[in-house]
Amino acid sequence: MPDLQGPAPVPPMLRRADDRYLTVGEGTSTRHSFSYGAHYDPTNVAFGSLVAINTETIEPGAGYDAHRHEDVEIVTWVLEGELEHRDSTGHGGVIRPGTTQRLSAGEGAQHAERNASQTEPLVFVQMMLRSEHEAAPEYATVDVPEGPGRFPAVAVRASAWLEVVRPADPVQVDVDAKVLVHVTRGEIAIGDDVLRAGDELRTSAADGPLVLHGAGEALVWHLA
DSSP, rough: OEEHHHHOOOOEEEOGGSSSEEETTTEEEESSOBBBBBBTTTTTOOOEEEEEEEEEEEEOOOEEEEEEOOOEEEEEEESSSOOOETTTSSSSEEEOOTTEEEEOOOOOOOEEEEEEESSSEEEEEEEEEEOEEEEEEEEEEEOOOOSSSSEOOOOSSSSSSEEEOSSSSEEEESSEEEEEEEEEEEEETTTEEEEETTEEEEEGGHHHHHHESSSSSEEEEEEE
Protein backbone atom coordinates (compact mmCIF):
# COMPACT_ATOMS: atom_id res chain seq x y z
CA MET A 1 0.00 0.00 0.00
CA PRO A 2 1.26 3.54 -0.72
CA ASP A 3 2.40 5.67 2.18
CA LEU A 4 -0.04 8.60 2.32
CA GLN A 5 0.77 11.83 4.13
CA GLY A 6 -1.52 14.86 4.39
CA PRO A 7 -0.45 18.49 3.98
CA ALA A 8 0.23 21.08 6.63
CA PRO A 9 -1.91 24.25 6.64
CA VAL A 10 -0.78 26.84 4.08
CA PRO A 11 -1.83 30.37 3.08
CA PRO A 12 -4.85 30.40 0.74
CA MET A 13 -2.99 31.65 -2.34
CA LEU A 14 0.55 30.35 -1.90
CA ARG A 15 1.25 26.63 -1.56
CA ARG A 16 4.77 25.39 -0.81
CA ALA A 17 6.20 22.24 -2.35
CA ASP A 18 6.48 20.36 0.95
CA ASP A 19 2.84 21.14 1.78
CA ARG A 20 1.51 19.26 -1.25
CA TYR A 21 -0.05 15.84 -0.70
CA LEU A 22 2.43 12.95 -0.94
CA THR A 23 1.93 9.44 -2.29
CA VAL A 24 4.80 6.93 -2.20
CA GLY A 25 4.50 3.70 -4.20
CA GLU A 26 6.80 1.01 -5.54
CA GLY A 27 9.52 2.92 -7.37
CA THR A 28 7.40 6.08 -7.52
CA SER A 29 6.85 9.22 -5.45
CA THR A 30 4.20 11.83 -6.24
CA ARG A 31 3.44 15.30 -4.94
CA HIS A 32 -0.16 16.36 -5.63
CA SER A 33 -1.35 19.99 -5.76
CA PHE A 34 -5.05 19.06 -5.70
CA SER A 35 -7.19 16.36 -4.11
CA TYR A 36 -6.13 13.11 -5.77
CA GLY A 37 -6.67 9.43 -5.04
CA ALA A 38 -6.76 8.81 -1.29
CA HIS A 39 -6.09 12.51 -0.60
CA TYR A 40 -9.37 14.43 -0.46
CA ASP A 41 -9.95 18.02 0.56
CA PRO A 42 -13.31 19.43 -0.59
CA THR A 43 -11.81 22.94 -0.65
CA ASN A 44 -9.01 21.88 -3.02
CA VAL A 45 -10.47 19.88 -5.89
CA ALA A 46 -9.89 22.32 -8.77
CA PHE A 47 -8.80 25.79 -9.83
CA GLY A 48 -10.73 26.78 -12.92
CA SER A 49 -10.64 23.75 -15.23
CA LEU A 50 -7.37 22.53 -13.68
CA VAL A 51 -7.89 19.45 -11.49
CA ALA A 52 -4.40 17.93 -11.07
CA ILE A 53 -0.77 18.96 -10.93
CA ASN A 54 1.32 15.92 -10.01
CA THR A 55 5.10 16.00 -9.73
CA GLU A 56 6.27 12.45 -10.36
CA THR A 57 9.68 11.03 -9.37
CA ILE A 58 10.22 7.61 -10.96
CA GLU A 59 13.12 5.31 -10.18
CA PRO A 60 15.07 3.67 -13.05
CA GLY A 61 12.94 1.08 -14.85
CA ALA A 62 9.82 1.87 -12.79
CA GLY A 63 6.58 3.54 -13.80
CA TYR A 64 2.87 3.11 -14.37
CA ASP A 65 1.30 0.35 -16.44
CA ALA A 66 -1.59 1.05 -18.81
CA HIS A 67 -4.55 2.74 -17.12
CA ARG A 68 -7.64 4.53 -18.42
CA HIS A 69 -8.77 8.17 -18.41
CA GLU A 70 -11.73 9.91 -19.99
CA ASP A 71 -13.03 13.50 -20.25
CA VAL A 72 -9.67 15.03 -19.25
CA GLU A 73 -6.75 16.80 -20.86
CA ILE A 74 -3.42 15.31 -19.72
CA VAL A 75 -0.42 17.62 -20.15
CA THR A 76 3.11 16.46 -19.37
CA TRP A 77 6.38 18.39 -18.88
CA VAL A 78 9.59 16.42 -18.23
CA LEU A 79 12.10 18.00 -15.84
CA GLU A 80 14.81 15.33 -15.65
CA GLY A 81 15.42 12.09 -17.49
CA GLU A 82 13.39 10.39 -20.22
CA LEU A 83 9.72 9.39 -20.12
CA GLU A 84 8.60 6.38 -22.18
CA HIS A 85 4.98 6.96 -23.23
CA ARG A 86 2.50 4.56 -24.86
CA ASP A 87 -1.20 5.16 -25.39
CA SER A 88 -4.22 3.68 -27.10
CA THR A 89 -4.18 6.34 -29.85
CA GLY A 90 -1.14 4.50 -31.23
CA HIS A 91 1.37 7.09 -30.13
CA GLY A 92 4.49 6.02 -28.31
CA GLY A 93 8.04 7.08 -27.79
CA VAL A 94 10.34 8.91 -25.44
CA ILE A 95 9.54 12.41 -24.14
CA ARG A 96 12.49 14.51 -23.00
CA PRO A 97 12.85 17.92 -21.32
CA GLY A 98 11.72 20.73 -23.62
CA THR A 99 8.64 19.01 -25.06
CA THR A 100 5.09 19.64 -23.86
CA GLN A 101 2.84 16.65 -24.47
CA ARG A 102 -0.98 16.54 -24.46
CA LEU A 103 -3.38 13.60 -24.52
CA SER A 104 -7.04 14.55 -24.85
CA ALA A 105 -8.68 11.44 -23.44
CA GLY A 106 -12.12 12.26 -24.85
CA GLU A 107 -14.42 9.25 -24.82
CA GLY A 108 -11.66 7.14 -23.27
CA ALA A 109 -7.95 6.42 -23.62
CA GLN A 110 -5.34 4.26 -21.96
CA HIS A 111 -1.75 5.28 -21.43
CA ALA A 112 1.33 3.77 -19.82
CA GLU A 113 4.32 5.79 -18.59
CA ARG A 114 7.66 4.47 -17.47
CA ASN A 115 11.21 5.65 -16.85
CA ALA A 116 12.98 4.91 -20.13
CA SER A 117 16.33 4.59 -18.32
CA GLN A 118 17.59 1.67 -16.25
CA THR A 119 20.17 3.87 -14.53
CA GLU A 120 18.88 7.47 -14.22
CA PRO A 121 15.85 8.85 -12.33
CA LEU A 122 12.91 10.50 -14.08
CA VAL A 123 11.07 13.61 -12.84
CA PHE A 124 8.07 15.08 -14.64
CA VAL A 125 5.04 17.24 -13.99
CA GLN A 126 1.70 15.87 -15.16
CA MET A 127 -1.34 18.13 -15.19
CA MET A 128 -5.01 17.35 -15.85
CA LEU A 129 -7.90 19.60 -16.82
CA ARG A 130 -11.61 19.12 -17.36
CA SER A 131 -11.83 18.63 -21.10
CA GLU A 132 -14.16 20.09 -23.72
CA HIS A 133 -13.24 17.25 -26.10
CA GLU A 134 -15.83 14.45 -26.19
CA ALA A 135 -14.80 12.51 -29.31
CA ALA A 136 -12.00 10.02 -29.99
CA PRO A 137 -8.74 10.65 -28.12
CA GLU A 138 -6.22 13.09 -29.58
CA TYR A 139 -2.47 13.44 -29.07
CA ALA A 140 -0.16 16.42 -29.63
CA THR A 141 3.29 17.72 -28.71
CA VAL A 142 4.95 21.14 -28.91
CA ASP A 143 8.66 21.78 -28.41
CA VAL A 144 9.55 24.76 -26.21
CA PRO A 145 12.78 26.68 -26.95
CA GLU A 146 15.59 26.74 -24.42
CA GLY A 147 16.75 29.90 -22.69
CA PRO A 148 14.95 32.87 -21.17
CA GLY A 149 11.60 34.18 -22.37
CA ARG A 150 7.94 33.20 -22.37
CA PHE A 151 6.82 30.47 -24.70
CA PRO A 152 3.42 28.96 -25.60
CA ALA A 153 3.10 25.30 -24.68
CA VAL A 154 0.91 22.67 -26.29
CA ALA A 155 -2.71 23.80 -26.78
CA VAL A 156 -5.44 22.07 -24.78
CA ARG A 157 -9.12 21.32 -25.42
CA ALA A 158 -10.19 23.19 -22.29
CA SER A 159 -10.94 26.71 -21.08
CA ALA A 160 -7.26 27.33 -20.41
CA TRP A 161 -3.87 27.87 -21.99
CA LEU A 162 -0.34 27.21 -20.79
CA GLU A 163 2.94 29.04 -21.19
CA VAL A 164 6.48 28.31 -20.01
CA VAL A 165 8.10 31.39 -18.45
CA ARG A 166 11.82 31.89 -17.72
CA PRO A 167 12.05 35.54 -16.69
CA ALA A 168 15.58 36.77 -17.29
CA ASP A 169 13.95 40.20 -17.22
CA PRO A 170 10.76 40.93 -15.27
CA VAL A 171 7.70 39.42 -16.98
CA GLN A 172 4.21 40.80 -16.41
CA VAL A 173 1.47 38.18 -16.45
CA ASP A 174 -2.00 39.65 -16.94
CA VAL A 175 -4.81 37.91 -15.08
CA ASP A 176 -8.03 37.92 -17.10
CA ALA A 177 -9.80 35.46 -14.79
CA LYS A 178 -7.50 33.08 -12.92
CA VAL A 179 -3.79 32.30 -13.12
CA LEU A 180 -1.78 29.52 -11.47
CA VAL A 181 2.03 29.78 -11.40
CA HIS A 182 3.85 26.49 -10.72
CA VAL A 183 7.63 26.86 -10.37
CA THR A 184 9.63 23.95 -11.81
CA ARG A 185 13.26 25.11 -11.47
CA GLY A 186 15.32 27.72 -9.66
CA GLU A 187 13.70 30.69 -7.91
CA ILE A 188 11.06 33.13 -9.08
CA ALA A 189 9.98 36.16 -7.07
CA ILE A 190 6.40 37.43 -7.23
CA GLY A 191 5.91 40.50 -5.09
CA ASP A 192 7.32 39.78 -1.64
CA ASP A 193 7.20 35.99 -2.15
CA VAL A 194 10.08 33.88 -3.46
CA LEU A 195 8.89 30.63 -5.04
CA ARG A 196 11.13 27.61 -5.54
CA ALA A 197 10.66 24.32 -7.37
CA GLY A 198 7.28 22.82 -6.51
CA ASP A 199 5.82 26.03 -5.06
CA GLU A 200 2.60 27.45 -6.53
CA LEU A 201 0.73 30.72 -6.51
CA ARG A 202 -2.98 30.90 -7.38
CA THR A 203 -4.57 34.27 -8.11
CA SER A 204 -7.61 35.89 -9.69
CA ALA A 205 -8.30 39.02 -11.71
CA ALA A 206 -9.30 40.93 -8.56
CA ASP A 207 -5.67 40.78 -7.42
CA GLY A 208 -4.35 42.43 -10.59
CA PRO A 209 -1.39 41.41 -12.81
CA LEU A 210 1.63 39.48 -11.58
CA VAL A 211 5.26 40.38 -12.20
CA LEU A 212 7.67 37.44 -12.28
CA HIS A 213 11.43 37.85 -12.00
CA GLY A 214 14.39 35.66 -11.13
CA ALA A 215 16.53 32.89 -12.58
CA GLY A 216 13.90 30.16 -12.61
CA GLU A 217 11.26 28.47 -14.73
CA ALA A 218 7.51 28.35 -14.22
CA LEU A 219 4.51 26.72 -15.83
CA VAL A 220 1.87 29.45 -15.99
CA TRP A 221 -1.76 28.42 -16.48
CA HIS A 222 -4.28 30.99 -17.68
CA LEU A 223 -7.74 29.76 -16.68
CA ALA A 224 -11.30 30.92 -17.30
